[in-house]
Amino acid sequence: MAKIELPYLLDFCTLQTEDFTRIHTFFDNLKEGRLTTTKCMKCGEILWQPRTVCPHCNADEMEWIDLPQEGKLFAFTEVIYGAPLGMEQDAPFSIGLVELENQPMSVLARIDDAHYEDLEVGQEMKLKIITLEDGRVWFRWVHKK
Amino acid sequence: MNGIEYHIIEIIYGSSNDRRKGGIEVRKVAIVRGGLAKFGVRKATYKELAQEAGNAVFDDIPNLDKKDVDSLFLGSAGPDRFAFQCYPAPLVAEQVGVQPRNLIMRTELACASGQAAMRAAYASIAAGLSDIALVMGVEKMNTPNLAEAQTTMAAVMDREWDGVNGMSAPPFFAMIMQRHMYEYGTTREQIAKVSVKNHDNSASNPFAQFQQRFTIDDVIKSVEISKPIRLLDCSGITDGAAGIVMTTEEKAKEFTDTPVYIEGLGQCNMGSLVSNLPSLTTWESLKVAFRNALDMAGKGIMDMSFAEVHDCFTISEIVIYEDSGMCEKGQGGKHIEDGNPYVGGKLPVNTHGGLLGTGHPLGATSIAQTVEVIEQFRGEVPEERYVGGEWALTHNLSGNANVHSVLVMRRGG
Numbered sequence: 164m165a166k167i168e169l170p171y172l173l174d175f176c177t178l179q180t181e182d183f184t185r186i187h188t189f190f191d192n193l194k195e196g197r198l199t200t201t202k203c204m205k206c207g208e209i210l211w212q213p214r215t216v217c218p219h220c221n222a223d224e225m226e227w228i229d230l231p232q233e234g235k236l237f238a239f240t241e242v243i244y245g246a247p248l249g250m251e252q253d254a255p256f257s258i259g260l261v262e263l264e265n266q267p268m269s270v271l272a273r274i275d276d277a278h279y280e281d282l283e284v285g286q287e288m289k290l291k292i293i294t295l296e297d298g299r300v301w302f303r304w305v306h307k308k
Numbered sequence: 309m310n311g312i313e314y315h316i317i318e319i320i321y322g323s324s325n326d327r328r329k330g331g332i333e334v335r336k337v338a339i340v341r342g343g344l345a346k347f348g349v350r351k352a353t354y355k356e357l358a359q360e361a362g363n364a365v366f367d368d369i370p371n372l373d374k375k376d377v378d379s380l381f382l383g384s385a386g387p388d389r390f391a392f393q394c395y396p397a398p399l400v401a402e403q404v405g406v407q408p409r410n411l412i413m414r415t416e417l418a419c420a421s422g423q424a425a426m427r428a429a430y431a432s433i434a435a436g437l438s439d440i441a442l443v444m445g446v447e448k449m450n451t452p453n454l455a456e457a458q459t460t461m462a463a464v465m466d467r468e469w470d471g472v473n474g475m476s477a478p479p480f481f482a483m484i485m486q487r488h489m490y491e492y493g494t495t496r497e498q499i500a501k502v503s504v505k506n507h508d509n510s511a512s513n514p515f516a517q518f519q520q521r522f523t524i525d526d527v528i529k530s531v532e533i534s535k536p537i538r539l540l541d542c543s544g545i546t547d548g549a550a551g552i553v554m555t556t557e558e559k560a561k562e563f564t565d566t567p568v569y570i571e572g573l574g575q576c577n578m579g580s581l582v583s584n585l586p587s588l589t590t591w592e593s594l595k596v597a598f599r600n601a602l603d604m605a606g607k608g609i610m611d612m613s614f615a616e617v618h619d620c621f622t623i624s625e626i627v628i629y630e631d632s633g634m635c636e637k638g639q640g641g642k643h644i645e646d647g648n649p650y651v652g653g654k655l656p657v658n659t660h661g662g663l664l665g666t667g668h669p670l671g672a673t674s675i676a677q678t679v680e681v682i683e684q685f686r687g688e689v690p691e692e693r694y695v696g697g698e699w700a701l702t703h704n705l706s707g708n709a710n711v712h713s714v715l716v717m718r719r720g721g
Binding site: 173175176177211212237238239240241242243244245246247248249250251253254256258260268269270271272273279284301 | 454455456458459461462463467468469470471472473474475476478479482483484486487490531532533534535536537581582583584588
């Protein structure tokens with residue numbers, strides 16, 4: 164992601180540290196190369212995105228579990244025009260919804276190094292973790308190759 | 309997706325209808341008349357658009373004294389960011405010259421903000437909290453930098469997990485188009501016909517943003533926005549305003565010989581995050597909203613004379629044909645190819661030109677659909693898109709198609 168010089172409230176990437184969010188562990192883990200989410204310790208539901216309270220059983224004790232970093236492409240697009248501020252200079256870029264391997268869960272992210280014509284439903288994708296200039300982290304998909 | 313169990317149909321459907329049929333006495337609600345400010349890229353501010361629509365409404369109801377308007381419901385999706393204006397309801401009240409003393413509120417439900425205002429007015433009038441309500445929708449979306457509007461639109465999605473990936477309305481509906489073509493073999497040409505049809509209808513609508521006709525070739529060769537969606541698959545980024553007056557059945561007769569009664573309401577939300585939706589190509593919450601609204605009115609979808617639905621993108625109208633029951637699942641492309649949703653077809657859809665043709669000033673959109681229903685019932689539209697009839701419905705989706713809202717209306721008088 165290109166350098167963002169916008170006020171915080173025009174910056175889509177959330178603040179990731181303990182001072183700002185109760186799910187900072189997600190970002191701490193991502194920095195270490197792990198894609199994780201929360202699992203409810205009472206009912207066992209695996210939740211996406213990570214939560215502090217379980218929407219199913221209302222329990223508030225969660226444990227962190229690792230998610231697969233590979234999966235199959237389910238749906239995709241390539242943004243040509245109309246990207247929001249802070250992302251205009253990145254266009255064209257692709258976005259895809261990927262069904263994780265061995266986990267009934269889909270995760271949406273940008274797809275790097277692929278145009279619309281390079282993409283097909285069912286293609287094998289893998290996670291790529293990126294670091295922003297200010298040290299924040301995020302994730303994208305790339306072809307598994 | 310994501311293994312989330314939604315309470316599809318039975319639970320939500322049953323409970324809301326049980327409530328309505330539970331013998332609670334409510335007042336019948338009528339729409340008197342309405343008016344519009346011209347939709348487009350306007351050389352006018354948010355407040356000026358509100359004045360223009362207010363002017364049109366009160367011009368059309370000459371014997372309504374503004375002092376008798378006791379409530380204001382303002383549908384406005386994002387003036388906080390589009391126009392850097394929070395708290396717009398009192399501001400609009402002052403602009404149009406009303407002093408609400410029973411209820412005043414702004415409703416926000418993204419693209420369905422206007423219908424949310426109508427539903428709030430309905431509830432208030434039915435319950436006896438308001439007698440005469442002004443219901444307005446105002447949106448000023450265009451600024452010198454189009455990316456500003458796109459930023460607000462992307463923040464309609466979950467900003468932290470969807471918007472951050474560049475997800476916004478065009479890429480979301482692009483994924484739906486991609487999946488619909490993949491799953492059902494829907495063709496690019498079939499989808500383009502929605503744009504051609506709706507622009508044909510808006511060509512004779514003086515309030516529409518676009519009064520130009522296009523061919524299938526124009527649509528499928530227009531500028532790429534978010535593949536496979538192209539410019540003519542998209543509704544506009546639009547400035548606009550609209551207003552209607554809603555009141556009781558008895559009072560409506562003082563102002564019009566052709567009141568429009570709201571006979572059915574249905575609304576349903578399932579999920580928020582894109583990856584947690586029940587499906588991309590089948591809109592379960594739409595099915596609930598349509599069934600609840602039509603059931604309340606005691607009608608079926610094909611009993612409608614026409615339908616004004618939320619064609620924010622061409623593919624949306626295709627999915628709406630299917631999930632509302634106008635045709636079988638997966639047959640939306642064939643449905644338009646066979647001529648069904650045209651004026652003169654089995655069930656004309658978007659006679660005013662839809663969002664594709666008239667533009668989509670979010671909060672004003674639903675109110676403009678309602679103005680079309682009023683004018684169709686009164687026979688005030690040009691012959692080439694006149695349908696008339698006794699029954700019609702309006703539908704709005706909002707956000708990433710996770711909320712659907714439907715109103716069923718009947719011509720009175």
